[in-house]
Amino acid sequence: MLVIGRSQVEALLDTDTLIDALAAAMADLSAGRASAPDRVAATVPEQDGLLAAMPGYVPSVGMLMAKLVSLFPRNAGTPLPTHQAVIVVFDPRTGEPAALLDGAAITAARTAACSALSARLLARPDATVLAVLGTGVQARSHARAMCRVRPIRQIRVAGRDQAKAATLAGELAASLEAEVRAVATYAEALDGADIAAAATHAVEPVVRRSWLAPGVHVTSVGFNPAGREVDDATVAEALVCVESRQAALAPFPAGSNDLLAPIRAGVVSAGHVHAELGELVAGTRPGRSSAEQITLYKSVGVSVQDAAAAALVVGAARERGVGERITLG
Structure with a gap:
């Protein structure tokens, strides 16, 4: 072996x-x-x-x-x-x-790379501003992976701990060809961002519709047993993509609270999930329909x-x- x-x-x-x-x-x-x-x-x-x-x-x-x-x-x-x-x-x-x-x-590598794949399929080609929500391993991996698929020129890092956000911003600035800075709040990171990468264990949503610019592509990979990363309004308005409908909509902890909660509340139905990544790759489902459309990739991880x-x-x-x-x- x-x-x-x-x-x-x-x-x-x-x-x-x-x-x-x-x-x-x-x-x-x-x-x-x-x-x-x-x-x-x-x-x-x-x-x-x-x-x-x-x-x-x-x-x-x-x-x-x-x-x-x-x-x-x-x-x-x-x-x-x-x-x-x-x-x-x-x-x-x-x-x-x-x-x-x-x-x-x-x-760490495959989660970030699949988020980057979702950005390659759904983010606007001219996306240059990336919001990184979180300060852990996945936040670091996502920042690097997103720079491989879009011409990122500015990265804003936000987390619960500003010192950790500053440390991560410094690490990324030393290794990426982009302006990187830590910001005080998730809302500030998301203001005008073209891509948002959420990788947190948040209880309350760190992605809220009122903080998002038109046309943003959101990726959400956080495991949130006591809450969720994305609010109802974002889920309801976005074109939603997952790895697997069966996996994403399975009962928690296998599935995603970010999707299951608004479905239970009647905000959206299970049919609101527009596509699987594989369907976008194969061209059997369409992707973004306009420059202003908000897109959301919700990941739960599949084998x-x-x-x-x-x-x-x-x-x-x-x-x-x-x-x-x-x-x-």
């Missing part, structure tokens, strides 16, 4: 290649060619946490895998990340365990994303002789 650690995963994954691989994987999922059973989770209510299992098979890349991921929002502000994970890869011909990968690095990323990592590791080999049993 090949064991690939976090730093190795990060070195082996190329963002541009990953975005393209995710486009193919999402098209496979929407067309029924990939297998991605509903995520199951054991909840830890006293910590607002959960441990989820996400198996998946993507035949086009020959990847059979399962991810175990823990989501513990209370880790925010501690040395431990809120998302921790491992991925086990199996030989799709025999079922033999073939590789063990750090799943946190893959989760074919991890499978696409794991296929790239394992393939590159084998080519370069990276990773440690161990024998089971």
